[in-house]
């Protein structure tokens with residue numbers, strides 16, 4: 006990418022498959038503008054519906070193996086509108102503490118009782134269901150599938166078993182799985198072997214699909230219900246023709262070019278290996294009486310999101326800046342967005358191994374310099 010006239014290596018993008026700059030998406034978007042104009046000009050329920058919207062929804066349902074789907078103007082709106090439509094004051098929401106902001110906002114807005122559970126802790130989910138479920142009308146369990154600031158996955162199969170046993174709904178946010186995970190690229194649910202089980206699939210068109218917008222996919226009666234109840238779909242202008250067409254073109258590429266997913270996976274694995282062995286050649290016990298450790302920790306991940314936890318916010322900012330000075334863009338994430346400070350790297354299908362080597366070499370140099378400072382002091 007180019008920033009302020011400088012060329013930077015981008016390890017901070019959600020464009021996992023490299024489709025945001027693909028000529029076929031651009032051509033589809035331009036053709037849609039010529040056919041339908043720049044704006045959808047109204048709510049889908051009034052004058053805003055175009056044939057492209059239903060085509061995209063059919064394509065999403067087809068990829069996800071669900072009966073139907075509904076596209077929203079953003080993933081954020083899909084989450085807020087869906088949760089607020091499904092549950093209300095008489096209901097219970099069980100939510101992972103690391104859920105995305107849009108899930109938290111939707112939960113708050115719904116008026117339901119919200120109980121956060123410790124990250125991926127199915128023991129606590131079970132306990133809450135046993136103790137509290139019967140006091141509420143409906144129960145919705147909601148979780149990210151790929152956690153956006155950590156990169157790990159939720160234990161979906163176990164969660165679905167619990168939901169089944171306690172008459173509860175499950176809604177998953179697969180923003181970082183769509184187009185990335187699974188044999189056919191349909192996302193985390195496929196990857197985790199849960200295709201066809203009853204659940205509410207949510208995701209975004211704005212990450213691997215290189216466009217803009219969000220979707221919910223699931224049973225036909227769920228989608229019908231949302232068309233009549235989701236305020237963030239009813240009372241807003243339909244997704245623009247250009248964004249709709251670009252997302253549709255992207256889904257076709259997800260089908261026809263599985264090698265993009267394979268390259269993405271290989272790049273993720275390569276960076277993970279490199280990060281895991283980052284400071285292997287640095288003697289951590291160099292200074293007696295001091296740990297000599299920089300408290301580096303590679304967080305567990307099963308996705309193209311990899312996080313290197315560092316000891317504090319000042320360090321993460323300094324390291325982020327040092328990488329930038331060397332022509333590499335990464336995200337420096339720190340509290341309150343996450344409980345601990347970490348460099349967050351995302352790989353893309355279009356990265357080369359040499360580019361990943363460049364990142365690793367720059368990191369190794371920073372770690373080595375910091376370690377020498379620690380030892381010297």
Ligand SMILES: *Cc1c(COP(=O)(O)O)cnc(C)c1O
Nearest residue numbers: 079080081105153180209211218
């Ligand atoms: C990006 C993201 C969203 C929001 O999607 P947009 O389409 O950008 O509004 C929702 N959930 C998660 C987990 C995300 O990472």
